[in-house]
Amino acid sequence: MMQKNNNISRPAYRNGSSPKALVLTGYGLNCDWETTYAFELAGAEAHRIHINQLLMGEKLGEVARLEDYQILAFIGGFSWGDDHGAGVVLATRLLYNMGEELLAFIESGNLVIGICNGFQALVNLGLLPGLDGDYRSRQVALIWNDCGSFRDQWVNLQVQKDSPCVFTKGLDHLELSIRHGEGKFYAEKPVINRLLEDNQVVLRYADSEGNPANGRFPENPNGSLEDIAGVCDPTGRVFGLMPHPEAFNHWTNHPNWTRQKENYRRRGEPYPQEGYGIQVFRNAVEYFK
């Protein structure tokens, strides 16, 4: 059951065949290490890249180019302190400095994931939900939690199986942590309906049985309309979600793992190792095979 070695092994890069993931950092973003680690665990070659390496890399002697990557990750954190709306200033900076490059990146078949602050940035960039292929206008918003404060808790998530989302392929239920103050998914009724009809609503807050929370707190922790926790664009290649899959990188991240362990131990079964959140990243890697 117990390994002697304290190190957790990672798959080796497969000589250029692993997709490359760009994890965007800087200006108050903060989930860079664990997101990079999650991509690596899933088999990607992941790099932490500062926003300014994309915008002014030559001057810094550290040039990074979006076109060298296949996966772009907008991560959690408090970009620009979340002042003036979470993800707003980050979105403005990217939109007016490299908006066309972002669109080209998506158009050429690559993947984009936005987690928490990254999700907020994606909706402010207009890259989500991308209704009718419009990747330029803001159609949905993530606003203050109904409970009025920042909240950290684990949630149950129902995965929409018919969604085109690349990242959730083969998943039907997830447990992940949420950690945000501005995560209430809001849009006008017709937009919400379109998202539901087109299966762009990928994740919904649920009860422990996997049924949608129907707005009940704390199962739905922020008051999101239709319990929406994550959406994708019509192609399924751009995905944004409030919960943090990268924070479930190891089995022991789960809040009840010591209870599960007692069951494994008494049955004489081996303990799991990987956290279930890694599957989200593995799906992204598999997409390029």
Place this chain on the structure above:
Amino acid sequence: MPVRLEITLKPELFDAEGESIRRKARDYFNIHLDAVRTIHVLTIDAQLSDEQLEAARHRIFTNPVSQVSSFKPLATSFDWAIWVGFRPGVRDNPGSTAVEAVEDLLKVKFQAEEAVYTSKLYLLHSERLGRGTRGRKAVERIAGELLANDLIQQWRIYSADDWDPDEGIGIIVPKVRLAHQPSVATLSISSDEELERLSQERNLALHHRDIPVIRSYFLRSDVRAARSRVGLSDPTDVELEYISQARSDHCNHNTFRGKFFYRDLSTNQTEVVDNLFKTCIEGPTLTLQKEKDWVISVLWDNAGVGRFDQDTYYVITGETHNSPSNMEAYGGALTGIVGVYRDPMGTGKGSRLIAGTYGYCVGYRDYRGPLKPHLHPRRLLDGVIEGVRDGGNKSGIPTPYGQVFFDHGYMGKCLVFVTAIGLMPAIVADTPSEEKTTTAGDLIIMCGGRVGKDGIHGVTASSEIYSEHTPAGHVQIGDPYTQKKMHDFLLEARDEGLIAFLTDNGGGGLSSSIGESARFSGGALVELEKVPLKYEGLDLWEIWVSESQERMTIAVKPHHLERFMQLSDKHGVESTVIGQYTDNGKLHITSEGKSCAYVDLALLESGFPQWEFEAEWMEPKYRGLREPVLGPPADQRRILLKLLSRPNICSKEWIVRQYDHEVQGTSVIKHLVGVERDVPNDAVVLRPRLDSLRGLATAQALNPTYSRIDAYHMAGCTIDETVRRLLAVGGSLQHLGGVDNFCWPNIQYHPETNPDGKLKAAQLVRANWALRDYCLGFSIPLLSGKDSMYVDGNLEGDFGERHKVSGLETLQFTGTSVVEDVRRCVTMDVKAAGDFLYVIGLTRDELGGSEYYDLFGYTGLNVPQVRLEEVLPVYRALEEVISGELLASVHGIYRGGLGVHLALVAMAGGLGLEVELAKVPVEGIKHADSLLYSESAGRFIVTVAPEDTSEFEERFKGLPLGCIGRVTDKGKLTVRDLGGSVFFNVGLRQLKSAWKKPFGKL
């Protein structure tokens, strides 16, 4: 022309911020509002065209889906409106990011005097309030006691009747205007009295015993000759401020380094205790460092360093930020947590922050008495919770653990403990990461924020009792965003080998950071005019001692400068060369080439007299303390429910959930555990290296009520509790690191203002003796520690009279341990019906200072004591059975005793317990209620699967162990008394609802 942009949620959207204000007005003040809506106001004071403003409004500041905005007033219908904005010079974080965003969007550069100011307008709807005087009074209360703090904010109140719909609030620009010509003053040292007078006048807080030493230095002929060569004569204000900062109790720990004349009045024996720091902290730690090769660096740097694994170290320190938080809770606590993060950042060549923890000691949240503290405890607690929340969350550092303690004594001054843990590689750019030094020729770089008037005299103010005259200027607001950028930048610079030395600018500002770092090279030359300022008009001494936050001082070799600056640009951080380290023994400060300070660094190291204290101890029984004559209660069930709902026992989930405790993906054992994830675990465990199964456990304890009897046992029990907390999750006795944080009332005797000062001094000595004894006994090197004295306040009462209120003598103890394999960690919740339930350790009649006695208003006499020879073999056995994975759950018995903690483990597991009190190992206990609520140290509750009991019991042969019952699936706690008959029965649901009721709705 400045313009005002107003932004608000679309009217059909729920306003969560407004709703929370509506709720608080009702709950706190019984003021009933129908609705509150908020409008965010940006006052843009910059030369921008209409098109540019419109672009900023549209593209940055307005979300088309959820918001509307206008350069005209948005407020339409309301009964009352409250505008709240910052006072000039107060840090406005969103204002600064607005500037960054506008500059980026419009490709413009704001001029020095241009800025964006943020403020808020609250629209109150209330039919019941009325628009007359009664209504105004209520609205003033909401403004002054809920929304704004007059130390940092200004507000205006408008009734709907006097509202001008075209002008709205008008244009309010809180720009700092200092009509002051900066200068350097020379101060007269003609006599000791003259210097003493100047010290008081300028708020220097110089100790009267230091004054002759300072004078004689400046009068020395060689000193005068050297000074005249650089154009100086009598000391300048820059110099005296420098000396004042360096000699303050906060920086120099004069109390702990002082001489105590200790007399035990019960035996009349006397003893001179020379230097508590040396004898009780430094001495034991150095002894233990020799025995423990995991202790890497202690007692000299900003934080202590321990080994995590072969090539990684962890770094830890703890601080308090009491005085500022007491005046401006949010800003004080935010500045405190962000400030303590800079300590691990500035330890060795720098570490990456991996955790922060908190401890709050405040008055009772529902206080309704006559005393008028600056902030009501409820508001104060709300503020500190939010300050630490924003400081941790916005820094991307998990806040996995914390504690709160309520006591009336903290009304005088609250305690805000903040602890920070970092991680660094053992080797950085081929050199040991824990080593650093400055060398003559190294450049002095100031990095991060700019310097303003904020924080001036913060250090000296925290060395004084809070009064109406305390300068409010030292209240400030931390900026985690700026610091996070600097943190990321400095780690990259470290890894490239660009950092020769770094330290933070905290208390004392540049004066401390340069003053201390210059001792390594043997001197420094600082050019003050190069220091970037927030605004013009600061005197040079103010620049030198300002505590403006988010700054580090770094020594960089000249040939590394270019790359250092390049990285600084990459991260959007401001770095400025402000001088050079030298080796001429002098701290030399100039401005525009003119000297304003020229002091021998050696001045601070010699010649200053030790502080002296008289300490008088009297055994508690001679002080009139007695055990109460208390018969056993008839309704045991109700007593347990009552205890569970007391503020120091009940659930505080509302605080824990506001803290991001999982960022960085390292969380293994969270603070809240159990089936419903709502009961606090003994300790938390992180896996700071994601590629490793090794864990870092941490926990904290404080037990200040025991100080009412004897601070020796207060400290002993607190250290023991910390040790047990760590062991309970799987920590090891081989690796216990400690951080001591003392917070004490004033110990300097004064017949009128501090008549019990001698007893408080004796308590401090005794607590330190316990620290020494138990750290040696448990083998805990003190990796770091701090002391904060003067936990007193003079509060106004009902009739305008003033009462001195002193905090309890408090030690917060923080512990760390390394867990080899996190998969062996255990939690406190019982796991399976049918498991056997045990109590480990002896219960004695030790209810002195307990929660049970406090319920009836008693203190008692029999304070819990830690018997090392008794508990150590127990702890060793426990460590073995945990690492052998024989236990399903482990939980220490702490405040509230066995009864409360049985309830907690049952609630957490969602399973019932059958308990026979007669099986609990005891000594000298006669009554079941004493057994249930005694707070004897050294005890645990554990559960064991039936197949593991024999192996488990075997290991505890000869040790105090009792199998007291079993875990059931009946959903209730059943307790049999000493005679074996059912004592009481209570359902888990009922227990939990009692425990959650007090703060459940927050």
